[in-house]
Amino acid sequence: MSTELDVAMLVLRVALGGMLMAHGVNKIAGGGGLDGTAGWFESLGLRPGRLHARIAAFTEIGAGALLLLGLATPLASAAFIGLMLVATFTDHRGKGYFVFEGGWEYTILVAMVAVVPALIGPGRWSLDHLLGVNAFGLTWAVAAVAVGALATAGLMAACYRPRATTS
Numbered sequence: 001m002s003t004e005l006d007v008a009m010l011v012l013r014v015a016l017g018g019m020l021m022a023h024g025v026n027k028i029a030g031g032g033g034l035d036g037t038a039g040w041f042e043s044l045g046l047r048p049g050r051l052h053a054r055i056a057a058f059t060e061i062g063a064g065a066l067l068l069l070g071l072a073t074p075l076a077s078a079a080f081i082g083l084m085l086v087a088t089f090t091d092h093r094g095k096g097y098f099v100f101e102g103g104w105e106y107t108i109l110v111a112m113v114a115v116v117p118a119l120i121g122p123g124r125w126s127l128d129h130l131l132g133v134n135a136f137g138l139t140w141a142v143a144a145v146a147v148g149a150l151a152t153a154g155l156m157a158a159c160y161r162p163r164a165t166t167s
Contacts, residue, residue: 009070009116009123016114017068020080024060027053044090045162052159059083070126073117073133074140080114081148082155089156111148118144 027037034053041056042049063079066072084107095102121136122128128135 005120006123006125009121010125012113012116013067013070013122013126016080016110017064017066017076019064019110020060020083021064021068024057024062024064027057027060045160046086046090047159047161056083056086067114067117067122070117070122070128071131072135073122073126073128074135074144077114077118077141077144078147078151081111081145082151084108084111084114085148085152086155089152090160115141115145 028034030036032039034050034057037053037057038049040049041047041052046052059079060083063076063083066076067080088104088107088111092102092104092107095104097103097105099106118136119138119141121134
């Protein structure tokens with residue numbers, strides 16, 4: 001891997017990992033804390049909201065940290081993909097494409113970009129590289145997408161119960 005690609009992967013990992021960790025911390029310590037996040041998740045149809053608030057917050061912090069460090073990179077990519085697909089199918093559902101209208105533009109973009117580290121690797125400046133882990137490539141990227149999508153499908157089937165709206 002060239003130095004330029006190593007730098008690019010470091011920038012990508014810091015940007016995505018840091019962003020997702022901040023989202024997780026915000027679910028715990030932001031405005032309404034975990035109780036506020038739980039109420040929001042309930043309003044989205046993710047039940048029980050208290051459980052999903054905790055799962056989402058700690059998955060975001062954990063996956064963000066893994067990606068930022070370049071550790072267990074395909075697992076981090078899979079978690080990003082799953083988180084973003086759940087957000088797409090709950091909070092952003094039915095709001096169109098553009099994020100400024102509440103649409104799914106942002107979540108799908110983040111999910112797609114999260115495939116890149118699983119595909120080309122985290123770069124030399126990563127814990128995976130330091131530990132001699134070479135878990136990246138097309139097979140790992142496809143596996144990350146599959147695991148993220150299957151986790152999303154399972155969570156949605158088991159826990160997504162939106163309330164019927166009345167007009």
